[in-house]
Amino acid sequence: MKFNRGNGMKKSLLTGMTGVFLLVAFMILAGCSGEKEEAGVVEQASDKVAGKAAEYLNKPLDAAKKSQAAQNAQNQKLDDVLQEAGN
Secondary structure (H helix, E strand, C coil): CCCCCHHHHHHHHHHHHHHHHHHHHHHHHHHCCCCCCCHHHHHHHHHHHHHHHHHHHHHHHHHHHHHHHHHHHHHHHHHHHHHHHHC
């Protein structure tokens, strides 16, 4: 049985984006409830949710970027060793 490593990241990204969509939809619907609220309170709550969602989504992306940078560095070292061995 083969495992595709990319599926976990895709699932977590999809789950995160779905969660963000639902939170934004909830905030919009709550704003239309007929109750009067100050715009500042809604904007503050929306900004807070958006900030946390951005953090949640950026964590796996940052980890992937670090992993790619490490892989690139390893590939460069291997290329250097192969070039030295060929000379």
